[in-house]
Amino acid sequence: AIDIKTIRSATGMITIDPGYKNTGSCKSAITFLDGEKGILRYRGYSIEELAEKADFLEVAYLLIFGELPNQEALDKFHNDIKGESHVDEEMKKILDGFPKSAHPMGVLSCLTCALIAFNPTSVNVSSEKEMYWAIVRIMAKFPVLVAWTLRKKKGLPLDYGDDTLGYVENIHKMMFKKPNHKYEKNKVVIDALDKLLILHADHEQNCSTSTVRMVGSSHAGLFASLSAGISALWGPLHGGANQAVLEMLEAIEADGGDTKKYMAKAKDKNDPFRLMGFGHRVYKNFDPRAKIIKKAADEVLADLGVEDSILDIAKGLEKEALDDKYFVDRKLYPNVDFYSGIIYRSLGIPTEMFTVMFALGRLPGWIAQWREMRLNKEPIGRPRQVYIGPTVRSFVPLDER
Ligand code: ACO
Numbered sequence: 001a002i003d004i005k006t007i008r009s010a011t012g013m014i015t016i017d018p019g020y021k022n023t024g025s026c027k028s029a030i031t032f033l034d035g036e037k038g039i040l041r042y043r044g045y046s047i048e049e050l051a052e053k054a055d056f057l058e059v060a061y062l063l064i065f066g067e068l069p070n071q072e073a074l075d076k077f078h079n080d081i082k083g084e085s086h087v088d089e090e091m092k093k094i095l096d097g098f099p100k101s102a103h104p105m106g107v108l109s110c111l112t113c114a115l116i117a118f119n120p121t122s123v124n125v126s127s128e129k130e131m132y133w134a135i136v137r138i139m140a141k142f143p144v145l146v147a148w149t150l151r152k153k154k155g156l157p158l159d160y161g162d163d164t165l166g167y168v169e170n171i172h173k174m175m176f177k178k179p180n181h182k183y184e185k186n187k188v189v190i191d192a193l194d195k196l197l198i199l200h201a202d203h204e205q206n207c208s209t210s211t212v213r214m215v216g217s218s219h220a221g222l223f224a225s226l227s228a229g230i231s232a233l234w235g236p237l238h239g240g241a242n243q244a245v246l247e248m249l250e251a252i253e254a255d256g257g258d259t260k261k262y263m264a265k266a267k268d269k270n271d272p273f274r275l276m277g278f279g280h281r282v283y284k285n286f287d288p289r290a291k292i293i294k295k296a297a298d299e300v301l302a303d304l305g306v307e308d309s310i311l312d313i314a315k316g317l318e319k320e321a322l323d324d325k326y327f328v329d330r331k332l333y334p335n336v337d338f339y340s341g342i343i344y345r346s347l348g349i350p351t352e353m354f355t356v357m358f359a360l361g362r363l364p365g366w367i368a369q370w371r372e373m374r375l376n377k378e379p380i381g382r383p384r385q386v387y388i389g390p391t392v393r394s395f396v397p398l399d400e401r
Contacts, residue, residue: 035282060364084140105234113227147174188303202365208232242337245277277338284331
């Protein structure tokens with residue numbers, strides 16, 4: 001719905017577009033999406049093809065630098081990343097300072113910002129070379145922070161990665177290797193992780209990406225911009241939805257598994273309950289990522305031999321929503337978060353870590369958008385407003401109020 005108003009304010013004509021539903025904030029050559037047709041492309045390549053044929057590091061390179069890398073370029077990027085993967089030991093003390101109950105998204109946002117103190121040369125970057133090294137550093141260190149966040153949550157000792165492994169394989173090892181056990185590679189799991197990360201890698205000007213561009217537009221630096229983006233992603237109407245989906249499915253199961261009851265709640269305008277994982281600001285027919293993830297979820301569950309009653313509830317909700325006039329009329333279809341949580345759960349990732357996994361995937365997209373914004377020399381973001389408060393008033397001293 002177009003809900004734009006042009007209003008004459010004290011300072012001139014101002015356009016009001018709540019939630020920026022029809023307002024572009026930039027020109028971008030990174031991601032194309034057509035919500036009506038369910039099309040998503042990174043730099044012109046379809047998400048279906050990339051999820052099928054590319055790996056996450058190739059996609060990261062494509063998003064950030066604009067072209068698919070040849071082997072030499074990919075090897076250089078990967079080697080540069082390996083060379084920067086050390087995270088200062090003092091960072092472990094910061095992590096130690098958080099209670100075990102701390103939400104991992106809060107921890108990750110803080111740790112990402114804290115990295116600035118240990119990598120001061122990555123802050124005031126302006127040349128392409130300086131940008132490149134800031135990008136390499138965060139691509140290297142962010143997975144370590146993610147793994148540390150998970151291991152802290154699980155009470156496992158912290159570890160660094162293994163240079164001999166692929167980028168995603170190494171992330172898998174850092175997260176899941178059991179103490180005093182040899183790391184065991186599981187190809188189906190690594191492939192599913194690769195796909196999940198690719199599918200989350202960029203989604204044009206969503207809330208967290210716009211935040212990264214906005215913060216970066218003040219030249220606050222890449223790590224500070226990313227830290228702000230992580231906070232934006234945390235919310236349940238954005239990346240936090242994957243956690244909310246699982247919690248909703250668990251609540252439905254605990255309440256006897258009556259999906260019809262929850263469908264009715266979702267449609268009741270006096271009930272604040274929403275069917276989490278349904279609906280999207282842009283996709284109004286289907287979310288192409290949800291289709292791919294649904295298939296990956298089936299494969300991982302079959303490979304790991306997981307039979308999950310939660311998945312049955314998810315499938316039941318999906319089937320009912322597809323036949324329901326309320327959902328059909330409002331074009332509410334399962335989004336990417338509806339199925340991703342089921343895969344994460346089968347891998348033994350705690351529910352609170354789901355949005356962290358989303359952040360891990362979104363990292364190259366945020367970086368690409370930040371780099372594009374800086375290279376385009378975009379001006380500082382500074383929306384206007386229409387003031388609706390009191391007109392001029394005289395100050396009233398405290399004892400006269
Ligand atoms: N369950 C029930 N009703 C819904 C849902 C839902 N999940 N989503 C939207 N609606 C209804 C609204 O009540 C509204 O109904 P009305 O026209 O009768 O008032 C209509 O559909 C339009 O909804 P809006 O909130 O105006 O749509 P908007 O584009 O602003 O919101 C959003 C999109 C935030 C994703 C919304 O669909 C939602 O809250 N979904 C659940 C949370 C979720 O899954 N978020 C993840 C999004 S994907 C991502 O960030 C990666």
